[in-house]
Amino acid sequence: MTASAALTVIQASTLTLDDTQPRVEAVLVGGGRVLARGSREEVAALAPRARVLDHRDLILTPGLAEAHIHLVAYGFSLSQLNLHGARSVTEVQAKVAQRALQTPPGTWIRGGGFLLSELGLGGYPSAALLDEVSPHHPVLLYSRDLHLSWANSLALRLAGITEATADPQGGKIVHPLGTLLEGASELVTRVMPVPGEAEYLAAAQAGADDLAARGYVSAHTMAFEAPEAPRALQTLAARGELPLRIWACLPHERLAHARELGLALNPGGLFQWGGVKFFADGALGSRTAWLHAPGFADGSGTGMPLDPPDLIRERGAEALRLGLTPVTHAIGDRANHEVLNAYDALRPLAAERGVRLRIEHAQHLDPKDLPRFQGLTVSVQPIHLQADGAMIRELLPHLAKTSYAFRSLKAAGAILAFGSDAPVAPPEYRATFAAALTRRDDEGQPLAPGEALTEEEILWAHTRGPALAAGWADEGIIRPGARAAFTLWDRIGGHAQALVL
Known part of the structure; x- marks a missing residue:
């Protein structure tokens, strides 16, 4: 390899998340890509004139990903x-x-x-x-x-x-x-003042900059926003002002229009359309999560189904034919059961198209449904466990053992992808680590402690898991050809800073 001053060597205790070489001392980067990795001596010999970033007192990992956020809404929420x-x-x-x-x-x-x-x-x-x-x-x-x-x-x-x-x-x-x-x-x-283009751009920039400052290098933005929101992110990407790589979802209601415009999976660049979003039900706190009978323990019913399973199946097939990922919000055990039924019908087409079907939240599960998550992306938000623990004990005691069932889902063969659902909760990875490690809620009480994960498993779900969910083979891992987008830590789960070269 010809040495060049355009190359950069990062010296750090590095977790690659690549089983073939899980730990190295240095990484060589050029042109926005990882070129090599190995010991300090090996990498230095490859590029003796390269710029050196000495972070030997820190830990380098693949970059943090926020796998579930409403990014522009989060930007607006900051004010x-x-x-x-x-x-x-x-x-x-x-x-x-x-x-x-x-x-x-x-x-x-x-x-x-x-x-x-x-x-x-x-x-x-x-x-x-x-x-x-x-x-x-x-x-x-x-x-x-x-x-x-x-x-x-x-x-x-x-x-x-x-x-x-x-x-x-x-x-x-x-x-x-x-x-x-x-x-x-x-x-x-619909009767509130409509923000203008400049306001959308400012909110998009504020949300993206906030994530980058927290140590994130990519985000999956989850629809449930006006069309102006993704348009603002696309504008920032075109201007070279977007500090994150974005995987975006469109609402299923706009799928027909998108198809007419020729929208399909189009990898590359910092903004990419990737998913089509459905809502099978509401949420726990609002008593609108869709549950099997007897429902909520306070007698308030079985929640509220939203998008019918037949619609998810039919429009999910349309999405798959465009190479896009069906992405379905499901909180209650009945909602998850019905989505799994719809997805079972979609699995052959998804396999043919090379797409991994995806469920958002999967918070409260029927134990019999756990094996059915094999091969799916399950995008979950451990931070919600902290606020939900008391409600689960009060409203869903019969589902407490399979609420936020991270270890069981992982054992079933699901791909875990961690996020926050901001602005529902702040995009605070420290809370994600604490919740997934300790399984303790805001009252200090444990919730299904056997579902806890290790620090490295949480790191994987906050980096490699979201990359696989988005179909990004070149992210969430440190190996030759991967995107040069990293996070530096004083300790895993501690203070983080993004490093994108």
């Missing part, structure tokens, strides 16, 4: 009212009142991150509670899972929602007014 950790309605009211004092009357106040259980509510909150502190600003606040919103009377009035308004398809208006479940939130969001 909205943050209600994560709010422990009472009074605390929410105080934060809304403070924001109202800083906001011109008539301007919308948006925020989110609360959990009903943490607010101490036995039922759904009313508009009157927000009216007390913000009668002159329309308010819309999302629960942490984004499957429930809480609006004040002015917001409802602007949306034309009254006690007589019928429930929309795929949603429910709770009475007395104030809480909107699933698609009912769209009745309000």
Whole structure:
């Protein structure tokens, strides 16, 4: 090999995640690719004039990937009212009142991150509670899972929602007014001011920059956003201003239009369309997860099915014929069971197209369904375990042993891909490591401790797993030909910084 000053040698204690050579001392990089790896002496001999980055006091791994995020929505959330950790309605009211004092009357106040259980509510909150502190600003606040919103009377009035308004398809208006479940939130969001192109670009940049600053090198953005969101990410990629590699999903409702435009799998570059998103059900905290009978232990029912299994099967086949991955949100045990049934019908076509079918969350599972996850990507968010533990004990005690069943899913032959679902939860990998290692929730109580993973297994699920899920053979591993996108650690699961060359 000809030595060149354009080459870079990284000296660090390196975990390659390649079983053929799992640990090395140095990596040679050029042209954005890994060229060689080995001992310091071996790599130095290959390129004696190369620039040297001496990180021998750090650990080098393949770059962190965020396998489930709503990236532009997360960027917007960074400037909205943050209600994560709010422990009472009074605390929410105080934060809304403070924001109202800083906001011109008539301007919308948006925020989110609360959990009903943490607010101490036995039922759904009313508009009157927000009216007390913000009668002159329309308010819309999302629960942490984004499957429930809480609006004040002015917001409802602007949306034309009254006690007589019928429930929309795929949603429910709770009475007395104030809480909107699933698609009912769209009745309000459609009358809110629409951000312009510049605002979308700013939010996309803010979200991407925040991830990169945390040590991430790639992200899977999960639809559930306006078309302007992925368009903004594409614009940043075209400008050379995107610090991450993006694998994007489009909602299944737009699949026909995408097909007419000729959209199909198109690898390469920093932005790539890869998935088609479905929602089989809602979420645990909003009581809209789809469950087998008897359902929730508090008697609140069996949840809310959303996209029918037949639709997932039919449009999933359309996606596969375009080389795109069916990606289905499934929280409850019934939702996962029905998605697995639909996927069983899709497996032959998926194998023919070289696509790995994918389920998002897979939070609460029927033990009999665990072996059926073999060969699937299971995109999970360990950080949610921390807030959900108490709710699982209260609402789903019969499913506690197979909730967040990471080790069982791995043993069944599923590919684990870890993320946060930001802005549902912050993209904080330390919390991911803590939850998957200790299995302890925010109350310090264990949840199915036998499902814990090791640090290296968690690292794999935060790097190689997402790469395999996206069909990226050149990422999540350090070997010749791989993308030169790394994360440097003081210790695995500790402080991280991205290194992309």
